[in-house]
Amino acid sequence: MSAAQNIPTRNRDGASAVTNSFDPSTSPSQSFISPSQSFSHRQSVSTKQLKPFNTQDVKVLLLENINVTGQDILREQGYQVEALKASLPEHELIEKIKDVHVIGIRSKTKLTAKVLEHAKNLIVIGCFCIGTNQVDLNYAANAGIAVFNSPFSNSRSVAELVISEIIALARQLADRSMELHKGIWNKVSAGCWEVRGKTLGIVGYGHIGNQLSVLAEAMGMSVIYYDVVNLMSMGTAKQVPTLKALLEGADFVTLHVPELPETQNMISTEQFGYMRKGSYLINASRGTVVDIPALVEAMRSGKIAGAAIDVYPNEPAGNGEYFNKELNAWAEDLRTLKNLILTPHIGGSTEEAQSAIGVEVADALAKYVNEGSTVGAVNMPEVNLRSLTADEPNHVRIIYIHKNVPGVLRRVNEVLGEHNVDKQMTDSRGDVAYLMADISNVNQGDISNLYNSLEDLGSRVRTRVLY
Numbered sequence: 417m418s419a420a421q422n423i424p425t426r427n428r429d430g431a432s433a434v435t436n437s438f439d440p441s442t443s444p445s446q447s448f449i450s451p452s453q454s455f456s457h458r459q460s461v462s463t464k465q466l467k468p469f470n471t472q473d474v475k476v477l478l479l480e481n482i483n484v485t486g487q488d489i490l491r492e493q494g495y496q497v498e499a500l501k502a503s504l505p506e507h508e509l510i511e512k513i514k515d516v517h518v519i520g521i522r523s524k525t526k527l528t529a530k531v532l533e534h535a536k537n538l539i540v541i542g543c544f545c546i547g548t549n550q551v552d553l554n555y556a557a558n559a560g561i562a563v564f565n566s567p568f569s570n571s572r573s574v575a576e577l578v579i580s581e582i583i584a585l586a587r588q589l590a591d592r593s594m595e596l597h598k599g600i601w602n603k604v605s606a607g608c609w610e611v612r613g614k615t616l617g618i619v620g621y622g623h624i625g626n627q628l629s630v631l632a633e634a635m636g637m638s639v640i641y642y643d644v645v646n647l648m649s650m651g652t653a654k655q656v657p658t659l660k661a662l663l664e665g666a667d668f669v670t671l672h673v674p675e676l677p678e679t680q681n682m683i684s685t686e687q688f689g690y691m692r693k694g695s696y697l698i699n700a701s702r703g704t705v706v707d708i709p710a711l712v713e714a715m716r717s718g719k720i721a722g723a724a725i726d727v728y729p730n731e732p733a734g735n736g737e738y739f740n741k742e743l744n745a746w747a748e749d750l751r752t753l754k755n756l757i758l759t760p761h762i763g764g765s766t767e768e769a770q771s772a773i774g775v776e777v778a779d780a781l782a783k784y785v786n787e788g789s790t791v792g793a794v795n796m797p798e799v800n801l802r803s804l805t806a807d808e809p810n811h812v813r814i815i816y817i818h819k820n821v822p823g824v825l826r827r828v829n830e831v832l833g834e835h836n837v838d839k840q841m842t843d844s845r846g847d848v849a850y851l852m853a854d855i856s857n858v859n860q861g862d863i864s865n866l867y868n869s870l871e872d873l874g875s876r877v878r879t880r881v882l883y
């Protein structure tokens with residue numbers, strides 16, 4: 417039975433207000449407050465907490481060690497929250513997902529059509545990270561499952577990691593440190609450089625690329641960037657027309673593009689050929705963007721003087737001794753290379769980023785479960801209405817996700833027309849449309865009729881009645 421089918425028969429008590437336990441003063445140097453944090457404080461006491469069914473019946477599965485800030489927000493809602501440290505193998509994920517209404521993941525868990533097919537109760541997915549490439553967004557939308565992410569809460573963390581790597585590569589820092597850990601004193605200046613006056617080439621000039629551009633210029637670097645979109649430069653950075661021009665013009669190349677068919681092996685043998693002799697490559701985007709065997713070749717030949725890699729085509733489900741050739745065939749080759757910094761996908765792994773992401777995504781999930789708001793969703797049109805208040809007791813909010821075909825609104829409004837439609841908003845995105853309507857003068861007994869009438873329409877993807 418789907419979550420929505422429970423709606424008419426359950427009572428609405430047991431709600432608790434969303435609170436935010438994250439204290440921004442935990443940051444040593446700044447008091448960044450994500451928009452979502454300020455959002456959760458806006459929840460007024462007079463706002464009616466809309467509940468589709470008893471909050472304690474809402475089952476939430478959180479994978480991949482999602483920050484406690486996010487867990488707390490969801491628990492404070494009264495939801496049943498199970499939080500696991502790692503990702504799950506596909507067969508276990510399929511079993512678990514059958515039961516839950518909400519799932520929270522990070523970059524590792526693959527929510528493919530095959531997995532989502534089993535997620536009969538699932539209404540919403542939270543990606544507690546930037547990337548959403550791990551989710552079949554179209555399948556989810558067509559199944560009436562909204563997907564949220566945190567589009568920029570870890571951008572600064574990634575940019576700072578990359579800045580540290582630029583200097584570390586230029587100074588062969590990782591090698592010197594590893595040698596000394598083994599007791600070897602190796603004081604050299606050959607092949608070690610200042611970064612001042614060098615050129616940084618940024619591929620993908622989005623949230624992370626922008627931050628990086630500003631930081632690199634502050635260190636005296638020149639910045640060029642390549643992006644498929646024409647974008648305004650930060651500072652004196654210059655956009656170049658082709659990837660080739662960027663590779664030919666940069667001393668350091670850093671990649672910040674999403675995982676897409678077009679970005680698969682974007683840097684391979686041909687592209688290494690364009691790069692300057694003795695230049696450096698940094699990849700903290702997605703593992704599929706760099707052809708690793710080609711990188712190994714380019715480093716062995718001396719064309720590339722150093723590289724920093726944070727992301728890999730295959731990453732382990734959790735922490736442990738997994739960086740081996742069973743996971744990625746070339747793992748042993750990488751170990752033999754000099755001036756190669758390998759990190760376990762930690763670009764966004766800071767206290768600040770994870771706290772902010774936890775709050776932002778958990779707030780969005782609670783707002784979606786309780787009020788149906790799709791603001792910030794990555795696979796649904798953005799639809800929202802002002803909150804119902806406590807002095808509107810006979811009001812009901814209808815959420816009707818439907819196929820984007822002609823004639824639906826007329827039929828829906830015939831169903832709703834028995835009542836007073838106070839406000840309504842609808843929008844579409846691709847094949848899917850999302851309607852939200854607040855109707856008044858609804859008796860408890862009318863709710864199941866409304867629900868069933870909407871479910872009977874051929875255009876229905878998912879109906880929710882919140883009251």
Ligand SMILES: NC(=O)c1ccc[n+]([C@@H]2O[C@H](COP(=O)([O-])OP(=O)(O)OC[C@H]3O[C@@H](n4cnc5c(N)ncnc54)[C@H](O)[C@@H]3O)[C@@H](O)[C@H]2O)c1
Binds near residue numbers: 620623644645674763
């Ligand atoms: N290592 C980590 O922990 C970590 C953390 C955050 C994000 N990421 C990865 O970094 C990526 C970028 O993050 P962001 O927040 O800057 O994303 P963003 O969406 O703000 O920016 C991406 C930019 O890439 C551009 N782009 C897309 N396809 C391109 C192509 N083929 N060639 C050139 N440019 C192209 C886009 O136009 C956009 O400007 C994410 O998609 C994610 O996969 C990794």
Ligand SMILES: O=C(O)[C@H](O)COP(=O)(O)O
Binds near residue numbers: 764
């Ligand atoms: O997409 C992202 O935000 C990054 O790749 C970080 O992913 P993670 O939360 O799995 O570390």
